[in-house]
Amino acid sequence: MLLFEIVMVAMGAVRANVLRSVLTTLGIVIGIAAVITMVALGEGAQQRVQEEINRMGTTILTIRPGQQMWGGVSRGDAQLSVEDAIALRAGSDGLLKVSPEQQSRMQVTYGRYNSNTQIMGVWPEYFEMYDHQLEAGRFFDQGEVQGRRRVAVLGYNVPETLGGTPPELLVGSTVQIRGIIFEVVGILEEKGDAAWIRPDDQIFIPQSTAQYRVMGGRDRLNSIYASTETPEELDQAFAAIDGIMRREHRIRVGEDADFNIRNSADLLETRNEANQTFALLLAGIAAISLIVGGIGIMNIMLVSVTERTREIGVRKALGATKRAIMTQFLVEALFLCTLGGLLGVAAGYGASELVTRMAEWDTSVAPEAVFTAIGFSAAVGLFFGLWPARRAAMLDPIDALRYE
Amino acid sequence: MKASDEERRNDAVIIRTEGLTKHYVLGAETVRAVRQIDLTIERGEFVAIMGPSGSGKSTFMNMIGCLDTPTAGKYWLNGQLVSDLSDDQLARVRNREIGFVFQTFNLLPRATALHNVELPLIYAGVGSKERRRRAEEKLELVGLADRMDHKPPEMSGGQRQRVAVARALVNEPALLLADEPTGNLDSVTSEEIMAQMETLNENGQTIVLVTHEHDIAAHARRQVHLKDGLVEQDFLNEPVETSA
Numbered sequence: 001m002l003l004f005e006i007v008m009v010a011m012g013a014v015r016a017n018v019l020r021s022v023l024t025t026l027g028i029v030i031g032i033a034a035v036i037t038m039v040a041l042g043e044g045a046q047q048r049v050q051e052e053i054n055r056m057g058t059t060i061l062t063i064r065p066g067q068q069m070w071g072g073v074s075r076g077d078a079q080l081s082v083e084d085a086i087a088l089r090a091g092s093d094g095l096l097k098v099s100p101e102q103q104s105r106m107q108v109t110y111g112r113y114n115s116n117t118q119i120m121g122v123w124p125e126y127f128e129m130y131d132h133q134l135e136a137g138r139f140f141d142q143g144e145v146q147g148r149r150r151v152a153v154l155g156y157n158v159p160e161t162l163g164g165t166p167p168e169l170l171v172g173s174t175v176q177i178r179g180i181i182f183e184v185v186g187i188l189e190e191k192g193d194a195a196w197i198r199p200d201d202q203i204f205i206p207q208s209t210a211q212y213r214v215m216g217g218r219d220r221l222n223s224i225y226a227s228t229e230t231p232e233e234l235d236q237a238f239a240a241i242d243g244i245m246r247r248e249h250r251i252r253v254g255e256d257a258d259f260n261i262r263n264s265a266d267l268l269e270t271r272n273e274a275n276q277t278f279a280l281l282l283a284g285i286a287a288i289s290l291i292v293g294g295i296g297i298m299n300i301m302l303v304s305v306t307e308r309t310r311e312i313g314v315r316k317a318l319g320a321t322k323r324a325i326m327t328q329f330l331v332e333a334l335f336l337c338t339l340g341g342l343l344g345v346a347a348g349y350g351a352s353e354l355v356t357r358m359a360e361w362d363t364s365v366a367p368e369a370v371f372t373a374i375g376f377s378a379a380v381g382l383f384f385g386l387w388p389a390r391r392a393a394m395l396d397p398i399d400a401l402r403y404e
Numbered sequence: 405m406k407a408s409d410e411e412r413r414n415d416a417v418i419i420r421t422e423g424l425t426k427h428y429v430l431g432a433e434t435v436r437a438v439r440q441i442d443l444t445i446e447r448g449e450f451v452a453i454m455g456p457s458g459s460g461k462s463t464f465m466n467m468i469g470c471l472d473t474p475t476a477g478k479y480w481l482n483g484q485l486v487s488d489l490s491d492d493q494l495a496r497v498r499n500r501e502i503g504f505v506f507q508t509f510n511l512l513p514r515a516t517a518l519h520n521v522e523l524p525l526i527y528a529g530v531g532s533k534e535r536r537r538r539a540e541e542k543l544e545l546v547g548l549a550d551r552m553d554h555k556p557p558e559m560s561g562g563q564r565q566r567v568a569v570a571r572a573l574v575n576e577p578a579l580l581l582a583d584e585p586t587g588n589l590d591s592v593t594s595e596e597i598m599a600q601m602e603t604l605n606e607n608g609q610t611i612v613l614v615t616h617e618h619d620i621a622a623h624a625r626r627q628v629h630l631k632d633g634l635v636e637q638d639f640l641n642e643p644v645e646t647s648a
Binding site: 016 | 466469471472491495498499500504506510511512514523524526527528529575
C-alpha cells in the first residue's frame with residue numbers, strides 16, 4: 001500500500017523532469033546497449049562457430065607438421081608422410097578412419113575451358129569422414145589408390161568453372177590436371193564452406209596419384225585427418241594418435257612433439273579471436289558507461305535531494321520515517337536506471353541488427369541477456385542511488401523545513 | 405512521585421514537560437536555548453506561546469512538535485513519554501498525535517490540495533478510499549470543497565493555509581501546533597484563519613500557537629511568554645470580543 005504510493009511519488013518526480021531524466025539515463029542507455037550488442041555478437045559468433053564445427057565434423061582430428069626441435073633449436077618444419085598415415089590406420093585398431101591430404105593449386109582443363117583449382121590427394125575414407133554425398137557418379141576406392149589411378153571426384157562448384165557441363169555428362173569424361181588426363185568418376189553434392197575449407201571448389205584424386213603422377217614425387221603431406229565414430233572417443237583417439245606419431249617420429253616421452261593434433265573447435269579458435277577482442281572492447285565500453293551512468297544518476301539524485309529538501313522536511317514532519325524517505329529516493333533512482341536499461345535494450349537490439357546488416361556478422365539477442373541487462377541497470381540504480389537516498393533520509397526535519 | 409505519575413496518566417493532560425532543556429554547542433560556546441521549562445497543557449486548551457527572537461520559543465516548539473529531542477528533561481505527549489524516542493518513533497508520534505501548520509504553509513507545490521491533505525494518511529498506512537474520504541471531509545471543514553483539485557500555486561495565501569489546516573487535522577491529532585500561521589498572510593486573511601482556529605478549539609481541538617504578534621496571541625485563551633529560555637509569564641487571556 002505505502003510502497004505503491006512511494007512508487008507513484010517517485011514516478012511523478014521523474015515525470016516532472018522528463019528531459020533531465022532522459023539525459024541522466026543516457027550513460028545507462030549506452031552501457032546497456034553495449035552489453036546487449038556484445039552479448040548478441042558473442043551469441044551470434046558462438047552459433048556460427050558451432051555450425052562450422054558441425055560442418056567440419058565434430059569427430060575429426062587434424063594432424064599437422066610442427067617444428068622439429070633438436071636440443072631447443074628449431075631444425076625447420078617436420079614432415080608428415082604417407083607412412084605416418086598408414087601407421088595410424090594400422091595402429092589404431094579400427095578406432096580411427098584416416099586419410100592423408102596432399103594439396104596443391106593446379107591448372108585444370110576441360111575442352112576449351114580451364115581453371116586454377118585446388119587439387120586434393122586423399123584416401124577414400126576422406127569422403128566418409130566429411131560425410132560427402134554424391135551428386136553423380138561414384139567415389140574412388142582403395143584399389144584405385146593403390147593403383148595410382150588417374151581418377152577424379154569433383155567438388156560441387158567445379159563443373160560450373162568448367163563450362164557448366166551438367167554433372168551427369170561430366171562423369172565419364174576426362175579432364176586434364178597439369179596436362180595429365182584424369183577420368184571424372186564422381187561429382188559431390190553441395191557442402192558449403194566451413195572456415196577456410198571450401199570442398200565445393202576442390203578436385204579430389206587418390207593421394208598416391210597426386211604424389212607420384214601430379215606433384216612430382218613429393219612425399220610431404222599437408223595434413224593427416226583422423227576421425228572417430230563418436231565425439232566421446234576423441235580423447236582416446238588423441239592419445240592413440242600421439243602415441244603412434246611419437247613412435248613413428250622417434251620422439252621420446254617428455255620431448256616436444258614435431259606435430260600438432262587439433263580438433264575442429266581448436267582450429268576455429270584463432271578466427272574467433274577477432275570477435276572476442278571486439279566483445280572485450282564492448283565489455284569495456286559497457287563497464288565504463290555503466291559506471292559513468294551510475295555516477296550521473298547519483299549526481300542527479302543528489303541534485304534532486306537538495307532541490308527537494310523542503311519537501312523532505314514536510315514529509316518528515318508529517319510522519320515519514322527514514323525508511324519511507326529512503327525508499328522514495330531509491331525507487332526514483334531505480335526507476336531512472338530501469339528506464340535507461342529498457343532504452344538501452346532497445347538501442348542494443350537496433351545496434352545488433354545494424355551490425356548484422358552492415359558487417360554481416362551473425363548476432364542473436366538472447367532473452368536472458370535482456371533480463372540480465374535490465375536487472376543490471378536496476379542494480380546500478382540501487383548502488384548509486386543508495387548514498388543520495390541515505391542523505392535524504394538522514395536530513396534533520398527542522399533544518400529541512402527551514403531550507404530555502 | 406506516585407501522585408505525579410498518576411497525574412501524567414491523567415487523560416486531561418495533553419502536554420507535560422519537566423525540566424525540559426535544550427543546549428546547542430556552537431564552536432566553543434554552549435547556547436542554552438531552553439532551560440528547565442515545566443509546562444502542562446490540558447486537553448481542549450488554546451495556548452499561545454510568545455516571546456521575542458532568541459527567547460527559545462522556536463526550540464521549545466520543535467521539541468513540543470517532536471521534531472527535536474531535549475538535551476535534558478522529560479516530555480509527555482498525550483500520556484506517552486516521548487523525550488527518549490528514536491527518530492523513527494518520533495516520526496510516528498508526529499504522524500498520529502500532531503498536526504502542523506507552518507508560517508510558509510509547506511504544501512507540496514506539484515500535488516493537488518486533496519493529495520496534500522492525504523499525505524499524513526499515506527504515512528499512517530490508510531487505504532486510498534478511506535484517505536480520500538477523510539481528506540475531502542477536512543477540506544470541506546475549512547471551506548475548500550470546491551478547490552480540492554487545485555494545486556497550491558493556483559491558490560491564494562489564505563486558501564493555502566486552510567489546506568494546511570485541513571492537512572493538520574486529517575489524522576485527528578491530539579495537538580494542533582501552529583507556528584506563526586499568519587506570518588505570511590494579510591490582516592483580513594489572518595483574522596479568517598484565527599477565527600477558524602477558534603472554531604476548531606471550541607469543538608475541542610487542543611491548539612498550541614507560536615507567535616510574536618500580540619493581537620494574534622489574543623485569540624488564544626492562555627498565553628505563555630518565554631524569555632531567555634525560561635517561562636517568564638503564564639496567564640489566561642481576558643475573554644475578548646472577537647473582532648471578525
